[in-house]
Amino acid sequence: xxxxxxxxxxxxxxxxxxxxxxxxxxxxxxxxxxxxxxxxxxxxxxxxxxxxxxxxxxxxxxxxxxxxxxxxxxxxxxxxxxxxxxxxxxxxxxxxxxxxxxxxxxxxxxxxxxxxxxxxxxxxxxxxxxxxxxxxxxxxxxxxxxxxxxxxxxxxxxxxxxxxxxxxxxx
Numbered sequence: 001x002x003x004x005x006x007x008x009x010x011x012x013x014x015x016x017x018x019x020x021x022x023x024x025x026x027x028x029x030x031x032x033x034x035x036x037x038x039x040x041x042x043x044x045x046x047x048x049x050x051x052x053x054x055x056x057x058x059x060x061x062x063x064x065x066x067x068x069x070x071x072x073x074x075x076x077x078x079x080x081x082x083x084x085x086x087x088x089x090x091x092x093x094x095x096x097x098x099x100x101x102x103x104x105x106x107x108x109x110x111x112x113x114x115x116x117x118x119x120x121x122x123x124x125x126x127x128x129x130x131x132x133x134x135x136x137x138x139x140x141x142x143x144x145x146x147x148x149x150x151x152x153x154x155x156x157x158x159x160x161x162x163x164x165x166x167x168x169x170x171x
Contacts, residue, residue, distance in 0.1 A: 107145035
């Protein structure tokens with residue numbers, strides 16, 4: 001073999017090897033490109049997932065703040081209800097006292113009406129009318145409402161003492 005042939009063979013061997021390298025390099029470049037694209041797609045999916053998670057957290061924080069505001073408003077309303085219930089209780093107690101006082105005053109006025117009629121009938125010596133009025137006073141339940149104190153500072157009897165005197169004289 002001559003040098004020329006030997007150089008030709010060497011030239012062919014070098015080109016043959018180069019061709020073999022080219023397809024392998026092409027595959028490697030394609031594989032790296034695909035891997036890079038897959039990494040890029042994974043990165044964008046992760047970013048999207050992070051954005052969704054961040055939005056969900058923001059909504060969660062907003063919901064928690066809304067719940068806290070509702071709880072504070074609920075506490076405020078509860079204290080207002082307690083205050084209003086106390087005011088209602090006080091007003092009812094005052095109304096009951098007023099009603100009791102009014103009933104007591106009404107009974108006292110009715111008892112005094114009977115007392116003056118009884119006293120007048122006794123002074124005029126109309127004892128049967130006097131007994132009838134005493135009976136009506138007892139039936140009305142106002143007998144205990146006669147005042148036992150004097151209305152004025154004189155030597156006269158209190159209405160209760162005078163009534164007792166008339167009652168003992170007639171019975």
